[in-house]
Amino acid sequence: MRRLLAATTVVLATLTFATACGDSDTPSDSGSSDPKVIKVTFEGDTVDPNGERVDVDKGQDITLEVTADEPGEIHVHSSPEQELEYEAGESEVTIKGIDQPGTVDVESHALEKVIVQLEVS
Numbered sequence: 001m002r003r004l005l006a007a008t009t010v011v012l013a014t015l016t017f018a019t020a021c022g023d024s025d026t027p028s029d030s031g032s033s034d035p036k037v038i039k040v041t042f043e044g045d046t047v048d049p050n051g052e053r054v055d056v057d058k059g060q061d062i063t064l065e066v067t068a069d070e071p072g073e074i075h076v077h078s079s080p081e082q083e084l085e086y087e088a089g090e091s092e093v094t095i096k097g098i099d100q101p102g103t104v105d106v107e108s109h110a111l112e113k114v115i116v117q118l119e120v121s
């Protein structure tokens with residue numbers, strides 16, 4: 001029991017630290033462990049959003065709520081790269097949290113368009 005308590009304390013301390021260093025420029029965003037949700041709409045040869053910058057925390061998962069007229073693939077220029085397939089209609093794909101700070105392009109190669117640029121910090 002004592003050992004369990006000690007482990008819990010370590011986890012809490014780690015969480016507190018992560019929150020303290022990740023929250024500086026997103027005051028409205030409270031839980032840094034919640035996934036970032038971005039709605040993405042593909043229609044014909046357009047995509048919305050189209051090149052928008054989105055702030056995410058290091059390691060924070062990003063859920064894309066996709067609405068599409070045709071199935072396709074999203075390419076995430078993280079390291080390692082991630083390729084995510086989506087279906088026609090409504091679907092949800094998840095980009096795994098990115099650990100390296102910097103800018104990561106999320107693209108549709110079929111459309112040759114940048115959907116969002118993730119600002120990881």
Ligand SMILES: [Cu+2]
Nearest residue numbers: 075077107109
């Ligand atoms: Cu690409």
